[in-house]
Amino acid sequence: MTLTGTVLDEIIVGVREDLAARRAEVPLAAVEERAAATAPARDARASLAGDGTTMGLIAEVKRRSPSKGALSEIPEPAVLAAAYAGAGASAISVLTEERRFGGTLADLDAVRARVEVPVLRKDFVVDPYQVTEARAHGADLVLLIVAALDDALLRDLHDQITGLGMQALVETHTEEEVERALALGADIVGVNARNLRTLDVDLDRAAALLRRIPAGPLAIGESAVAGVADVEAYAAAGADAVLVGEALVTTDDPAREAAAFRAVTRRGRPQQDGESR
Numbered sequence: 001m002t003l004t005g006t007v008l009d010e011i012i013v014g015v016r017e018d019l020a021a022r023r024a025e026v027p028l029a030a031v032e033e034r035a036a037a038t039a040p041a042r043d044a045r046a047s048l049a050g051d052g053t054t055m056g057l058i059a060e061v062k063r064r065s066p067s068k069g070a071l072s073e074i075p076e077p078a079v080l081a082a083a084y085a086g087a088g089a090s091a092i093s094v095l096t097e098e099r100r101f102g103g104t105l106a107d108l109d110a111v112r113a114r115v116e117v118p119v120l121r122k123d124f125v126v127d128p129y130q131v132t133e134a135r136a137h138g139a140d141l142v143l144l145i146v147a148a149l150d151d152a153l154l155r156d157l158h159d160q161i162t163g164l165g166m167q168a169l170v171e172t173h174t175e176e177e178v179e180r181a182l183a184l185g186a187d188i189v190g191v192n193a194r195n196l197r198t199l200d201v202d203l204d205r206a207a208a209l210l211r212r213i214p215a216g217p218l219a220i221g222e223s224a225v226a227g228v229a230d231v232e233a234y235a236a237a238g239a240d241a242v243l244v245g246e247a248l249v250t251t252d253d254p255a256r257e258a259a260a261f262r263a264v265t266r267r268g269r270p271q272q273d274g275e276s277r
């Protein structure tokens with residue numbers, strides 16, 4: 001797969017450099033040992049599914065982004081995560097990419113230590129080392145970006161994630177990527193309204209893709225939620241949950257905003273032709 005020159009490629013170059021440095025510092029065997037000593041992963045799918053009546057919410061700890069620059073300092077990620085959890089968030093997303101998003105594995109540790117809800121390691125995972133590392137730092141859910149992976153690696157990383165008792169949020173942005181996620185048997189499929197190659201945002205496009213996901217896997221609408229109306233738009237397209245960063249880290253009252261998103265009625269997806277439940 002050649003994606004030369006896109007934002008996604010550039011991010012991944014940095015991710016690989018940082019990964020090489022960590023690998024030199026902490027050998028895989030040590031990470032494996034720590035992962036083995038970590039409490040078992042929580043069931044993120046069940047938490048996101050909830051009772052099915054209202055929208056699930058993955059609330060994100062996000063300091064900055066390549067598209068928007070600085071969003072919020074978040075000196076204490078655990079305090080923010082506790083506010084999210086107290087407001088009923090189904091899961092907490094912690095960005096661990098440092099160069100563009102200002103996140104660290106220490107943020108993941110801090111959030112993990114504070115909340116009971118499932119925690120997502122949000123990073124550009126391109127190597128098995130990062131999956132082991134996610135488990136070693138207490139992640140329950142790991143993001144896999146289909147656009148960043150060929151099918152063989154996507155499958156290997158997915159198998160590794162489930163083998164460690166975690167679950168994968170398989171992120172897509174095109175019809176072809178949705179097909180690849182479904183072919184993988186992904187249980188939790190995300191549709192990102194932001195194109196990671198260009199950083200353009202298009203919620204209508206994401207809604208159209210969400211409508212293509214059959215009733216079996218959980219469907220997550222990612223990005224571009226500025227307010228309740230956007231969560232309603234994702235719900236109307238059949239999303240079971242939304243993943244929200246910016247709107248939550250830039251408001252004065254993240255808990256109130258999170259509760260409002262979480263309260264939006266879930267609509268479900270229509271059963272598609274030829275689909276058996």
Ligand SMILES: O=P(O)(O)OC[C@@H](O)[C@@H](O)c1c[nH]c2ccccc12
Pocket residue numbers: 060062122123145171192222223224225243244245246247
């Ligand atoms: O801040 P927003 O627009 O609410 O978006 C959150 C989340 O969807 C976004 O941070 C995201 C989605 N997929 C990603 C992959 C890598 C980094 C970041 C992301």
